[in-house]
Amino acid sequence: EYFQQVFSVHRREIRRSIGAAAAPAGGPRGLGTNAPFLRTIDALMQCSLLMNADLSTEQVLRHIMEEAKALVGAEVASAFLVDHARAELFSTVNSTGSEIRIPLAVGIAGHVAASAEPVVVPDAYADARFDRSVDVRTGFKTRDMMCVPLTVRKGGVIGVVQLINKTSAGVLCGCSGGGGGSGGS
Numbered sequence: 386e387y388f389q390q391v392f393s394v395h396r397r398e399i400r401r402s403i404g405a406a407a408a409p410a411g412g413p414r415g416l417g418t419n420a421p422f423l424r425t426i427d428a429l430m431q432c433s434l435l436m437n438a439d440l441s442t443e444q445v446l447r448h449i450m451e452e453a454k455a456l457v458g459a460e461v462a463s464a465f466l467v468d469h470a471r472a473e474l475f476s477t478v479n480s481t482g483s484e485i486r487i488p489l490a491v492g493i494a495g496h497v498a499a500s501a502e503p504v505v506v507p508d509a510y511a512d513a514r515f516d517r518s519v520d521v522r523t524g525f526k527t528r529d530m531m532c533v534p535l536t537v538r539k540g541g542v543i544g545v546v547q548l549i550n551k552t553s554a555g556v557l558c559g560c561s562g563g564g565g566g567s568g569g570s
Contacts, residue, residue: 446478453548457531460550464535465494467544474498474545481523492516493532497545503533 446464454462463479467489474494476485489495496514497504509515509527520527528550535544 443477450478450546453546455554457548458552458554459531459548460552461525462546462548464546465498465544466535467498467542485519487516487519492519493530494545494547497532497534498542501534501536501542503531506530506532 450462450464453459461480463476463485465474465476465485465487467473468475468486471486472489473486474489475487477483479485487494489498493504493506493509493512493514493516495516506512506515507529509530510517515527519525530550531548533546534542535546536542
């Protein structure tokens with residue numbers, strides 16, 4: 386509770402500073418290039434608060450993925466966890482509103498889970514690792530993606546997260562712009 390109070394004070398100040406950075410020309414001096422950095426710090430503080438909150442794993446992942454989606458400027462985000470018993474990756478944290486299951490060794494997500502290495506895929510359909518079946522099932526069109534392993538110190542990869550279809554929004558700009566939907570693997 387103490388950390389939440391301290392972080393809340395800092396987050397209010399960061400948000401005030403971000404607001405000042407967006408001040409119109411001739412108004413108070415803005416922060417210029419520091420605004421994206423402040424947004425990133427604000428999001429990281431929010432995520433650290435979530436990790437210590439009394440929430441389910443799914444709720445924490447859902448909030449963190451929303452923060453990541455906003456920071457990176459992705460159209461959709463998903464978190465897949467490893468189900469060793471069924472040799473699958475499964476996600477309830479995605480934009481479909483339902484559970485998605487894919488074989489553990491399939492697709493870009495499966496590759497990242499197996500290799501424990503992050504990948505950035507600028508053209509999903511041109512990548513041989515890409516599994517189109519999720520797009521087919523959901524009606525979504527994955528254009529590009531960032532896929533990163535979720536790891537723990539002892540035990541290795543416990544899942545993967547995907548940020549799909551870069552938009553012009555977000556702190557990290559400069560990739561391709563984008564359309565609409567809810568899939569990817």
